[in-house]
Amino acid sequence: MTPTCPNHQQLSSFHDGELSSVETSRCREHLKSCPVCRDVVSRFAQLDKLVTSAQMPCPVKREASFWQKSLAFVATVGIAVGLLTYFREPPPASQAKVYKFTAQGEDYVISVKGDAYLVSMQMGDTTTTYDQP
């Protein structure tokens, strides 16, 4: 800027249309011949445009890191196992099957656990219990 140039504040006021009519025409005349001041005023216009269109930046979705992915995987597996454990059917109570029959005039009551072993046998009034393995 040369000594004859309007100062920054005058250029700013000129841009806003706040100078008196005399100052405005003087400034306008000067701008015709001064590329430096023209550049300053054009920057004001550019700045106004930026201020008017200023927008908050959109947060960018970032790719999850290896550790985040691993943690998510472990958490998912943990939750799945927990839910399965909580909701699975309880194991059937191992109850002995009881068979009642009469043979040769005697009443028999036989308790059998699973298919494997005899638990007890009742013949008439006598009950025999067998040790469980």
Added chain:
Amino acid sequence: MAKSMDIENSFRTHRPQLVGFCVRMLGDRPLAEDIVQDVFLKACAQANEEPSAAWLYQCARNRCIDHHRRRGKWSRLKALLGRDHRQEGFESELLDKEVGWKILCSLPEKMRAILVLRAYVGLGYSELAEVFDMTTSSVGVLLSRARQKACTLMEKEMQQ
């Protein structure tokens, strides 16, 4: 009745730009909308006639300053600026908008407010003088300084 009609008219006329102003001051649209609502509630409670634009912007600006004071001044905005929000393939227009945002965030509150009120809202020097409680010549000085600083920041941003 006349008073409520005045406030309603004022709400319809000024609300969008008041929200825009508060968004540029706070960086948070829902919060900006809340503040504007508060401003109109205050207008309902206090004003005897349609509130002037200068009164509304002064009130909104004070609310924004209060909010920043409560939230540890600019810490939130600094945290925002600290992150890299750019993404490959973004439109250049969007980057321009982000540049505008970055410049505003880097300015002191008073400079930011005066630039937004002048460029975005379009208030004249006399209205700005009312908002900032200063003379019109001081408004000219403040605007010139704000522009000088913002233009330096703009050049830096453009070079990057």
